[in-house]
Amino acid sequence: MQQEPQQPQNPQKVQQKKPRIQTSADENEIVFKPLTETDKKPEAASRKGTASKEEVATKKVVTTKKAVTTKKEKGNHSERYMALKSNIAYDAAGLPNLAFEMQFSKHISVELPVICSFWDISQKHAVRTVAIQPEGRWWLKQLGAGHFFGVHAHVAWFNVKWQKDRYQNTDRPLLGAGVSYGYLLPLSKHWGAEFSLGAGYAHIKYNTYYNIDNGAQIGTETRNYWGITRVGLSLSYRF
Structure with a gap:
């Protein structure tokens, strides 16, 4: 029984299915998948979380400096005269x-x-x-x-x-x-x-x-x- 020749796959579908990695040594076959909105959100959230931690750390340093400055301004006196x-x-x-x-x-x-x-x-x-x-x-x-x-x-x-x-x-x-x-x-x-x-x-x-x-x-x-x-x-x- 003669097998029907396989029809070539749609290049667009192949392009969509290819992962964002190098598939061969040929540079022409390196395919990158564009980022979707879903992919962007975790990165944005991660950046936001990192910024928040940095802000908290900065606030702590500023607060500590203010406390030290206030203590120095008091002249290192005892709280009770x-x-x-x-x-x-x-x-x-x-x-x-x-x-x-x-x-x-x-x-x-x-x-x-x-x-x-x-x-x-x-x-x-x-x-x-x-x-x-x-x-x-x-x-x-x-x-x-x-x-x-x-x-x-x-x-x-x-x-x-x-x-x-x-x-x-x-x-x-x-x-x-x-x-x-x-x-x-x-x-x-x-x-x-x-x-x-x-x-x-x-x-x-x-x-x-x-x-x-x-x-x-x-x-x-x-x-x-x-x-x-x-x-x-x-x-x-x-x-």
């Missing part, structure tokens, strides 16, 4: 002192200064004392900068020699309270200069002795003092 101080005015008068201040709310801080002296100026002159003067402060704008108002109390134990007499507190110390105003001028990220002046009341009861070794007691006196109770010219270091 804390400072260590020394009153130069008292130091110059021979009264070494040290104060610590801490923030308790947005506008309120508490300072605790300790003042002491254990030296004799001369044979007839000496000031030996230990005193504390806690103060609560209200800062008008920002803690650690600018104007503030304070309310303070004072407690002191003393033994003072002056000329022919020596004065010493009785069984209870000096007690009193007052109000003050001050201003802190920032000098750098951590350092500042503080100026303050306070006035108030102090109740003093003391014994008087002859200013000689084992001098006899002359008498006991009581005084109510109204006037300057606080003078500050301090150098401050902020943590």
Whole structure:
């Protein structure tokens, strides 16, 4: 039985069926299939996804840089205001002192200064004392900068020699309270200069002795003092 000759296939169909690869060594038989809309969508989606990841990464870097910049702008300070101080005015008068201040709310801080002296100026002159003067402060704008108002109390134990007499507190110390105003001028990220002046009341009861070794007691006196109770010219270091 004679087989019918096979009809040649339609070149267009062959061209459509050929994949997008090289089918032989002959360059004329390299056929490429055009991309359809379906083929383009995954590539577009892939590009979109890649761009989104890059954008997210960029945003993270920018956010991190902003956080670091913000931290630097704050001067690497502690979140809560804390400072260590020394009153130069008292130091110059021979009264070494040290104060610590801490923030308790947005506008309120508490300072605790300790003042002491254990030296004799001369044979007839000496000031030996230990005193504390806690103060609560209200800062008008920002803690650690600018104007503030304070309310303070004072407690002191003393033994003072002056000329022919020596004065010493009785069984209870000096007690009193007052109000003050001050201003802190920032000098750098951590350092500042503080100026303050306070006035108030102090109740003093003391014994008087002859200013000689084992001098006899002359008498006991009581005084109510109204006037300057606080003078500050301090150098401050902020943590």
